[in-house]
Amino acid sequence: MTTPLQEEKVFKDPVHKYIYVQDQTIWDLINTKEFQRLRRIRQLGTCFLTFHGAEHSRFSHSLGVYEVTRKIISQFERNKYEDWPREERLLCLCASLLHDVGHGPFSHSIEKTFGTHHEEWSCRIVLGDTEVNQVLRRVSPTFPQQVAGVIAKTYNQEIVVSLVSSQLDADRMDYLLRDAYFTGVNYGTFDLERILRVMRPYQGHIVVKESGMHAVEDYLMSRYQMYWQVYFHPVTRSAEVLLHNIFQRAKHLHEEGFAFRFLLHPLPNLFRQKMTVHDHFLMDEAFMQMVLMQWSFEEDPVLSDLCTRFLQRRLLKYVTLEKIDARQIERLRDQMRSFGIDPDYYLDIDFPSDLSYDVYRPGEQDEKLPILLLDSRDTLTEISRKSEIVRSISGIHMGKYHLYYPRELLLNHADKLDKNLRKLLDL
Amino acid sequence: MTTPLQEEKVFKDPVHKYIYVQDQTIWDLINTKEFQRLRRIRQLGTCFLTFHGAEHSRFSHSLGVYEVTRKIISQFERNKYEDWPREERLLCLCASLLHDVGHGPFSHSIEKTFGTHHEEWSCRIVLGDTEVNQVLRRVSPTFPQQVAGVIAKTYNQEIVVSLVSSQLDADRMDYLLRDAYFTGVNYGTFDLERILRVMRPYQGHIVVKESGMHAVEDYLMSRYQMYWQVYFHPVTRSAEVLLHNIFQRAKHLHEEGFAFRFLLHPLPNLFRQKMTVHDHFLMDEAFMQMVLMQWSFEEDPVLSDLCTRFLQRRLLKYVTLEKIDARQIERLRDQMRSFGIDPDYYLDIDFPSDLSYDVYRPGEQDEKLPILLLDSRDTLTEISRKSEIVRSISGIHMGKYHLYYPRELLLNHADKLDKNLRKLLDL
Amino acid sequence: MTTPLQEEKVFKDPVHKYIYVQDQTIWDLINTKEFQRLRRIRQLGTCFLTFHGAEHSRFSHSLGVYEVTRKIISQFERNKYEDWPREERLLCLCASLLHDVGHGPFSHSIEKTFGTHHEEWSCRIVLGDTEVNQVLRRVSPTFPQQVAGVIAKTYNQEIVVSLVSSQLDADRMDYLLRDAYFTGVNYGTFDLERILRVMRPYQGHIVVKESGMHAVEDYLMSRYQMYWQVYFHPVTRSAEVLLHNIFQRAKHLHEEGFAFRFLLHPLPNLFRQKMTVHDHFLMDEAFMQMVLMQWSFEEDPVLSDLCTRFLQRRLLKYVTLEKIDARQIERLRDQMRSFGIDPDYYLDIDFPSDLSYDVYRPGEQDEKLPILLLDSRDTLTEISRKSEIVRSISGIHMGKYHLYYPRELLLNHADKLDKNLRKLLDL
């Protein structure tokens, strides 16, 4: 069981002004060591190297997701909507607070290299021997299982899963506003209050009143712009490429038996993909940044150079893939080898769609629940069937492919490079 | 010599919208490893434990100070003010960009424990064997010396020092706006554009047109509010107390010859106060947070417990000192000792005024240059002589003293505690 | 009786984002012709001649006051405070919506000239033969009387009067934020959400939790700045002086039997101070501005010139009264007469304190209810006894006296003017 707090607790938040905590369980979850650890994980990974304001943590974001969920539910309760299952309130709040608790530092690169997945880790933390688990079990012995079910999208009530993970969920609503605020761009702003007002629980779904269609269009356009301008920004991608190559190199060296100067626990477990929940706790972003700093002094010149580049923001340059063909890339690889620059670590093609490709595409690839409009005759229609603008955005091919290359290293060999490559690579 | 960049470079900034870089020297300074390191130092130290949005770095702030200085100078140049020494432009810009480059992680606590000073470090970096120094020397062999002079406030042109360090300097104007933005409070907002417009170079001083007096009042009131509400917030101070005690304990253990599990270079040099510029570079906030994490597993129970508390935000509670007298505190120390809780590390009195006590106090304690109003008859008057509101604020005693104590540890011994102490400490 | 609306109605509002209407009575009041008339009355009178953004109407402000009141009450109800008299909800909402319904165009000048008072008119509209009265009577036969009582501050429940009219009332909270928003100054911003959260009903008063003291200080400082920078701005005052003189002149001409070209009903009733509620309805700001336009073609040169000046914003210039003594002013009057410029209409001394002098002054002049702090021991203390900053602001003498004069008319006679007057008046 949960009990209401005697006095509401309040966090000052730049995005939602205030975040209100009203349940003892929520308060206790926030104070667990696993949740506090999120203060030491940046929300946007390497994006701060492009937008210096983007230094906010997953702690802030997780509180924000909780607050958006709380606002939605409180609107449902205030309007006494019959289709809202009131008994699911605490479950929704806990799942929205905890859905990101499994994130590690620079998740994308690490997950790509070591095959981990942050949602799995969130579930492991919820179910494992953790403070989070203890707090949840105080609600009921099966409660951790339920929370994990919502995070894993296997919980049997769609309406609950929807709030945390759908095309119009509390997660995205918070991160679009928050990332826009901290980067300083104004692409991500949309009218949250209006969207919340047009949301309805209806026959097991979360739907949107048809009169709110334009507000949802505006939200989807914001999302489109944020992907183009922030999340897929080629400089951010360049830093991701670098990080990925660092981890690849380190993994390779470890497999080769290289004698690291610095190889603190739990790095070996990471390499062997044998991380425990406790190891996961230790490996926050401070840990990883310090590892990068220490590795910049390792004897392996590739690892050392890549780490130094990351710390000092000397990123690889890029050119759009349209401008260069497969044969030219092959030729470039050969030439790089001949200069002693290993193309496996210094040349890379990036497909931003490797990231969760997240523009709204009804019914395609994306398993997320679509957005349904409810009209005055109580008919449900998927939004892109009514909105020309949504239809238009959905069809657009997102993200460009880029070739990343070490411009200043190649400059040293410019006279030996093919002329057309020099031109293409601006050397 | 410096050369203008062929094309202006631009950083997106949430506070100033954009930051404009027009000189090769500035661009090169930003790309030095010492300046990039500021990305790994939070601007507000432990304040993020009170205001979770306060996760911004000294990198952002340093760019902001540079931008405010650039705007002031550009207004001076546009208006062709005769008293503005045009040849000092680059010096002002470099000094404003670099004045915080010597900051380390959690500066206040570390400086208090180990007697270092961030301004000294800024000068050492400017003058030492660093990338920053190399860039500056390209302007002229004596340029690093000049920049260090401005930072140390010994440079012989008051007008140059004023821009970086006075009661109305670019440093404060940026941090008030920035800290307000990231914490989400709206106390720190004032009309920057208007203040810049009423500033004038005049006979070797930076002065303010009398008609701008109210805008300056508003700025001083913002400052007053920010000190009360953010910088001196007792929860932030509690985290500072904790950090200070951690460093005290570690220093003590080191002096005693304690065998640390984890004592990575350059920690021994920090303890011995023998840090080099290179050591300083290594010791960023990631380093220090990771040290705190590792120390949470040391065998010394005090060190281990204090570090765990910091990481998990289990801070000491506080009571205002007005409510408790010296004898009661002495008694409390004794009782704590009898319970096996060392008061040297778990009981503390904090005087926020130990911080640079920074409300405007003309002519007192504070060596910073005062704010001068220029009236229509070209007379200069110190602002508090004209403004009743400034006079009022100046006289107000700032900051309360608090006693910090480990409430939940004492709770275990509550039955043995004096009754009046229990009441005072809410046990 | 009132009934809840089947579906909440919503107004988009730039200050509060949205304004929510939940009661049929409120909806009906908004749709009366007397309330709709407020769309044709500017909130800040002549202030748009100083701050061109200040073109917002009393309609917007009245909705805003209603919304702030609604938010306060809804917080009281949500927290189930026992000292809140729930049955007064609708009365508070109606009174806050209607308290300004009696305002006419350019209230200050017209009230000063013709001795009317907008609060009296609000009561006459609430009690008279109006659509507003009909709507209120539907609640209960005595309800109009109650609403009028709250507006006139004679209602016997202090807590109800407090919400609409005290030192921390919904009226001021809305207008500070709204006037700051539309003028574009950022002096008037304070943290409304936080202030609402620390307000409590307590033993028949509205009080503030002591922990909210700094938020209230911030609100009072905003008020101080808005008075100095916006409401008492000498250019706005100059336009007020002009308007007052226009009405004085017209009244004088009417008494003298002057044959006006244009004297539409109900102007004669205004001159004779015999306005009915219907006359009041006719006389909106469009009416008055058109009168000024038409009067600019009257044969009386003084009336014609003053009206032309107002329409074309050719205001009187000003000098602070400190710079000029009574004898010099007398001499100036004499000289003006000798030039054929009537000082009764072209020379004026303005005391901004004639306006409701509105900086917080506990217990003095001002009959408004003071701000009480409630501490943890349930003691009430007037705020200036605890806050040094409030004490400081309260003591400050507000507003400067200015002498307004027709600079360009005097310029024509500059050679005949006394030399010291020329210097004083910048001629």
Place this chain on the structure above:
Amino acid sequence: MTTPLQEEKVFKDPVHKYIYVQDQTIWDLINTKEFQRLRRIRQLGTCFLTFHGAEHSRFSHSLGVYEVTRKIISQFERNKYEDWPREERLLCLCASLLHDVGHGPFSHSIEKTFGTHHEEWSCRIVLGDTEVNQVLRRVSPTFPQQVAGVIAKTYNQEIVVSLVSSQLDADRMDYLLRDAYFTGVNYGTFDLERILRVMRPYQGHIVVKESGMHAVEDYLMSRYQMYWQVYFHPVTRSAEVLLHNIFQRAKHLHEEGFAFRFLLHPLPNLFRQKMTVHDHFLMDEAFMQMVLMQWSFEEDPVLSDLCTRFLQRRLLKYVTLEKIDARQIERLRDQMRSFGIDPDYYLDIDFPSDLSYDVYRPGEQDEKLPILLLDSRDTLTEISRKSEIVRSISGIHMGKYHLYYPRELLLNHADKLDKNLRKLLDL
């Protein structure tokens, strides 16, 4: 000739923070009676009946257009772009300030009824016997002609016309931001500073650097949203329909020789379409609103009722035209006649596209200059050929047709109305 002002003048503006005036000519133009008259014309006509904040004047907007133009030019000059014709600066500034000076009250309805056109009036004011003309002639005898040429888009320098009137002009950039600010919606916000930075003068055109394409997309999306959500809002359109019918009725009555109670000069000239520049000056929005008030007491029941409706915001209801076919509308007209409700004044179909249909449609209908992207090889491409999102928006059919009808009048005859009409019209 123009001379720079000795000291820059500054207007506080909520949208651009400050508006800077640096030329005597601009200052003098602002102070003419024709420009000051714009304070008495609302920017958005009847839109304040839908969004109560939309009470801002064409005065504010005109200053804003001037300021955006000034910023663009100042960026061009700062970057020393060779293709910028420096000698056209003052012409651009004057034309942007004055392009709306010919607007009258409720322009759309009046222009539709009486066949006037605001741009023609702007030219007549620039060229006629006005204070504006006098100020312009002081620059040079042919200067008024040049300014009128730019407003009429006949001036022979495309680059000058572009700034004031193209798909990406100062006019639209200001009104999108300003209308969004005052209505309080956040659809109209885009990154003005970034757009200004990517604009370039190039071979006689204003073009946009290709890297700025996304910023322009964002601006076009804002425009799309503002049209849907604000400018074509059916409630605003309903008020326009009402006004149009009022003017139609008055014109009809005048032609019939109806004896108006109130028919002040220059109304007869308006009816006869013989307005002079002086008549135009007299006929501001205060005049027209007062006329509506006076006409609400005319004996003609149709005119009187329509005016009362407008003043008290009792608008016609609407239904989308998709739901009702031509035969049903014909039947409705007949039935209305049989009830004594004249369908010519109480039934209307509105096509929002009658308004300048303003979503970006390259090369179609719209004579405005398109947006050209400049790539790194100095090739110009019309934006929709590169941007899928622009292509998508361009193809979307904008605005819905609505049928407006007097619901509460029909309610009185509901029993006689065809059943299917009753259902369609929600009776």
